[in-house]
Amino acid sequence: MYEVRIHGRGGQGAVLAAQLLATALVFDGKYAVSIPAFGFERRGAPVVSFIRASEAPIRQLTNIYTPDCIICVDPTLARTVDIFAGLKPGGAMVQATSRPLEEVAVADTVGTVGLCDAVRIATEIFGRPITNTLMLGAFARTTGQVSLAALKKVIEQSDFRHAGLAQNLTALERGYEETTVHTLERRITA
């Protein structure tokens, strides 16, 4: 079982990203579940969504408390939310940020870091900071848990149309290509 928690702000598409990722995992031949956390989400407020993936059928329909990976699609969120809560020792972190690794807050539990300047790239592609599909590309690059081909197929089959479809495919590819992956020496054991 591989568990992912996506952190975002209301309106950034964290819930949609979870569904797209879970669908891509199904296309890769895995079992997958996505669940949004429940609250009165409003634009700009912190939100989370969850994804489970496994080679075997998944029975738990619950929130995720000890993820293997966190994806943070917003560069400012880590200042207000403990995005590392419950992360498994040696887990992965995929962060939207313009900063280099030395300037990013990374908890001791993190083993792998993927950094993507998603807001800048999204602004170039969409004219707006829509980072969710970019960060799915960044996730694929950082963890290898899902194939880029499956993510592309999901976006091609989704409700994106015309310019939006082309833009999201570009965002996915640039998220994949323009993510830097760091493996950290320090590792906390359980």
Place this chain on the structure above:
Amino acid sequence: MNTTTTEAAAPAVAERTPQLMLVEGNEAAALGVALARPDMVAVYPITPQTSLVEKLAKLIADGGMDADIVDAEGEHSVLSVLQGSALAGGRTYTATCGPGLAFMFEPYFRTSGMRLPMVMTIVTRDGITPQSVWGGHQDAMTVREAGWIQIYCETVQEVLDTTVMAFRLAEHHDVMLPVNVCLDGNYLSYGASRVEMPDQAEVDDFMGRKDVNWHVALDPLRPMAVDPLTGGSGGTGPETFVRYRRGQCAGMKNALRVITELHEDWARRFGDSHRFAPLVEEYRLDDAEYAIMTLGSMTGAAKDAIDEARAAGEKVGLIKIKTFSPFPVEALKHALRDVRALGVVDRSVNFRWNCGPMFQETLGVLYRLGRQLPAQSFIGGLAGADLTVATFHRVIAETRALLERPAADEPVWLNAKD
């Protein structure tokens, strides 16, 4: 209205690749409805049911479903519209929850009294007050004495499959009762899982010829009164009224057999990934000394906890209730035959007995079983609270303790701050 007859399709092709999709519980319910080809859908949106009826509206608008849809001004009208449609021979469907279900209570009771075969999804939501739009079984449990069949689903696949089966169940001539397919708000309604989409032609073959309302139909050539005024100590007297009630109870009793037959037929046609225990599921019960009992989407986490406890040497099993109404007394007696302690987890409250409703129903089964069995009521998952594997480890531990001491006369409140 479309009242065309669904012709039986060609036999299923043995070799086929199932269509895998990722869908939410709400979407699965809508897809199941579409597969069953209803004539009339009436809706009023309410959280957490909204994405279900949005999906239905989209399917109908896009031509993926040949049904009429009425966006009524409230749930009372929703059910009243469907009653007219059902009386005219239409296959009918709606979905609601919580306050919406409360608002349709009068026609809700009338639907079962008139023996109208209707399917309604309850995307279960906790009761108000205090305010909550999140999941809990209080809405469905509160109406359990209104003569509807109520079936609870554990997984998204089960939602899809059960929704289709519910139409054949409701319309079965030995049953002729409306059916609630209950799916948990939040964790199941918005939880998206991998499902295998059944083939439409094979579903058409399963459904057979549409024969919805043969017993009391709106027909200008054959005028008849429905829903007569009955009762009182004089006049017509109570005989007609009593005949209605006895008939409803007989339909309920027959439903236990028909539900079992339909699940077997469905699994035979569609394969093991579409096989679900129709009434009561026994999970790792064979040599279990004690057991926990679950309902709905909480069951998945509970099964994972059982596996972990088994791996640690605990002789514990799980009993899942799928069909809650009619209550599967004989199937539950079978499941409980060798169990020496029982913990029952409810996602709603029985205010009269200070326990969970499923716990209270189970006490009646223990009487029929003729055994004194230490049993503990657990209440959790109210107002959208999460019931995790860790929660069920607590339930398992507290149930195990009943092997050595009597049960408390109080429920254990799982999500309380003690």
